Amino acid sequence: MTRRLRPVDLGFVGAAPVRLVFAREVSASPEQVFHSLAEDVPGWAQWFSAVTLARATDGGAGREIRLRGGTRFAETVLAAKAPELYAYRVDATNAPGLRALVEEWRLAPQGTGTRVQWTFAADGAAPLRFVLGLARPGLGRAFRDAVTALDRRLAGR
Numbered sequence: 001m002t003r004r005l006r007p008v009d010l011g012f013v014g015a016a017p018v019r020l021v022f023a024r025e026v027s028a029s030p031e032q033v034f035h036s037l038a039e040d041v042p043g044w045a046q047w048f049s050a051v052t053l054a055r056a057t058d059g060g061a062g063r064e065i066r067l068r069g070g071t072r073f074a075e076t077v078l079a080a081k082a083p084e085l086y087a088y089r090v091d092a093t094n095a096p097g098l099r100a101l102v103e104e105w106r107l108a109p110q111g112t113g114t115r116v117q118w119t120f121a122a123d124g125a126a127p128l129r130f131v132l133g134l135a136r137p138g139l140g141r142a143f144r145d146a147v148t149a150l151d152r153r154l155a156g157r
Contacts, residue, residue: 002072002092006100006123010078010087013104016121018132022143023117026151030083030107030114036150037086037105038077047153048146063088071095083107097128118143 013019026033036043041063044054053066057074065073074092079085090101100123108115120139122132 002074002094003098004092005090005098007091008089008100008102010102010104012089012100012102012123013087013119013121016100016102016123018120018122018124018129020120020132020136020139021117022120022140023115024144024147025110025113025115026147026154027113028151028154030109032154033107033114033116033150034083034086036154038080038082043153047150048142049149050142050146062091078102079104097124097131099123099125116147118147 036047041054041056044051044065050067051065052068053064055064056062057064060080061077063073063075063077065075067073072094073090075088075090077086077088079087084107085105086107087102087104090098090103093101102119102121104119104121106117106119108117120132122128124132
């Protein structure tokens with residue numbers, strides 16, 4: 001069953017009850033990484049192993065995401081400021097317990113590559129907040145694996 005989440009803005013990233021922040025350096029440029037995040041939305045399924053389908057909606061103002069296991073998200077892009085910031089809000093999902101969710105990707109030049117920082121900002125019922133705390137290591141591993149796969153993909157172009 002799909003449920004609507006609370007519509008929050010980009011400020012939620014700093015105020016969310018649950019904030020999971022992960023960072024990694026890659027050899028690709030900020031422009032290359034930004035392009036993969038914001039402009040090549042279908043490409044997410046090629047480098048983020050949990051993603052089975054990603055497509056832009058509403059002329060690029062939204063996204064539809066499907067994950068392994070059947071979780072679905074309808075999202076609104078909150079910021080697409082090349083090459084340093086890409087963020088989106090989940091508007092509707094079949095994931096239980098969520099009240100609000102924003103994901104923010106910040107990109108900064110690092111040497112000849114990029115420092116990629118992903119913030120997962122969420123609100124939900126107490127059991128969900130507890131589970132997200134327990135899930136931190138797994139989400140961190142998923143992020144590291146995805147960004148590493150993206151870097152390899154970009155190096156092969």
